[in-house]
Amino acid sequence: MKYANTMARSSSKSDDPDGSIYLKRLRSPRRGGRSDWYCARLIAFRLLVFLSLALVGCSATAPLQESSRPSADASATDPLPSWNKTAAKKAIVDFVQRTTTTGSADFIPPAERIAVFDDDGTLWIEQPAYVQFVFALQRLQEMASQHPEWHREEPYRSALAGDTAHVFASNGEVNATKLIMATHAGMSTDQFAAQVHDWLATARDKRFNRTYPELVYQPMLEILSYLRANGFKTFIVSGGGVEFMRGFAGRVYGIPPEQVIGSSIQYQYRIIAGKPTLMRLPILENMDDGPGKPITIQRVIGRRPVIAFGNSDGDLQMLEWTTSAPGARLGVIIHHTDAVREYAYDRTSKVGRLDKALDAAPLNGWIVVDMKQDWNRIFPGN
């Protein structure tokens, strides 16, 4: 789900009204061991999770409040004031000092200081549903008036009526895929960027009554700045759609588009009315999750990171790939432990499940950040 989308649903004269291009693709194996079918299942599963949650309502709606305030001893010069003085902070600062001090045995040349970050659940909120899922369903509602056929055709009819049970009653994965493609493909890259921009500026999370770019983690913003100040180049490597994330990564995280890596759909180069245009096709290009993360890291960055931050089992291979390389390496897992200020979830969560990676952490020397204990604030400004 987190990657792609709308068929040219804006025109019922679409060349592929039934999604057969995508379905054909689903059936052809690719990516050596990770088939489209696998990706589609993963996507569909995630969408299913969201829709189910939307259907049953979210019980974790505790009011926004803080369990602790910034610690009084955070000096004005502390680059990480939202981090309590616990072992996690100490280990991170120690790593940065060891690897950036000339003459240190662990010194890493500036060019090799590559740090990668998952996005959902690591840099910003992912509960009760991935933000991009919320975008997809709201887009579906917004687009419905131009698609009278959706009120007759499944799975659009049920999705618009909120009857997600029916959407997933049979052919759930195919149906989920159709909903996704209906909202993320069929337009130019410029048009999609404008839609994302507009949505991010206005859509609000119900529990926190904030726009989503305001639901980034302040301690992680500090980590990004701190690392960049020490010569690290910061990249996002996320299952989220690359163009969706680029809609806010620059102004919110300070990460330019060329350092945002994510899932993507295929593009087609066309000259439209004399103007070169890239159209977004309803065909998955790559799913940047799990073992897909080391793969895109190698393809796009071309060298192994020295630091990786993640929060779920989807980050397991990225953490392995980063920290198993020779030399000083840092792996960090953000563990959501604060139901009062944010959410508490791990091994049994359907969104952002953290199970295998939590077991792997002590074996690999990864730091597990306890949000409740290690962070004295969660979001900017509170």
Place this chain on the structure above:
Amino acid sequence: MKYANTMARSSSKSDDPDGSIYLKRLRSPRRGGRSDWYCARLIAFRLLVFLSLALVGCSATAPLQESSRPSADASATDPLPSWNKTAAKKAIVDFVQRTTTTGSADFIPPAERIAVFDDDGTLWIEQPAYVQFVFALQRLQEMASQHPEWHREEPYRSALAGDTAHVFASNGEVNATKLIMATHAGMSTDQFAAQVHDWLATARDKRFNRTYPELVYQPMLEILSYLRANGFKTFIVSGGGVEFMRGFAGRVYGIPPEQVIGSSIQYQYRIIAGKPTLMRLPILENMDDGPGKPITIQRVIGRRPVIAFGNSDGDLQMLEWTTSAPGARLGVIIHHTDAVREYAYDRTSKVGRLDKALDAAPLNGWIVVDMKQDWNRIFPGN
């Protein structure tokens, strides 16, 4: 050809001894209008060109010499001393000054100063054959002793014997693909990088008696440095294999791996003897040529470049995509016009054909650099 590689030919127990994975892939449409079949044809065509040239010998073997020396008036502070004071140089310098001077109507903020460069024929030599083609065929010879079956099986047998006519007599494209996969896949990314590194350090071009990294264009090295000194971020966007180019782009061009974009094969993430490994599979991931260039630019860089340098029809869409965007834009074509110091070729060449893009240049305001007239030296140090 310019992208991928060896099946696990080092083991006759390969899971896919007949290349059926690749062939299956060839038959499935993808990339919205650019099928693998198209890519394979392009690749095979290029390899065919090379093999044909190798077969008939290269007649353009004029001795290395210079037709002109650096102009006497090139001052010590001139950032482009290998460029003669012609209109091309003036236009490039004028563009950089206009777009980087605060207060200029054409000023471009530093973050948006993205410059993209084709590699083969733009930054380094591509005649009489793409360098990566030479690598592939030499690797085939080197690997032959470990593959006794190649002396019995086609197309390896004919290729090793230099009988390229037989290789292409029937099923030429499939045969070419097999030769390519035999040399670029079936090993880990680290192993391939080591092979490329070793080959580039020793292999020499016959005409110039230089290693290939010594056959880069000095005037283009100056352009790269000049642009970076003016805040431009320089990227390679080439049909060449991304991992092959990374083998020299850093030390020769000053372009880090994360700014090298090229054709690629698929990777598979595996834990081998407890060690995370990325294996190179004999399956094309993307062909970064022609309309593929704007596509990878959008996917990886995420914004439109303001400067593009190319030299062949494979760069046409990249130049279009770059210069049709609003604001000041610069498109440059390197025209190979110097048979004495390098090579002279354009509309009818089978390697690096420049035909449609040459016609498009005046219509789009692209600068056409005449190597013979505009450059006072070709390679570093001569």
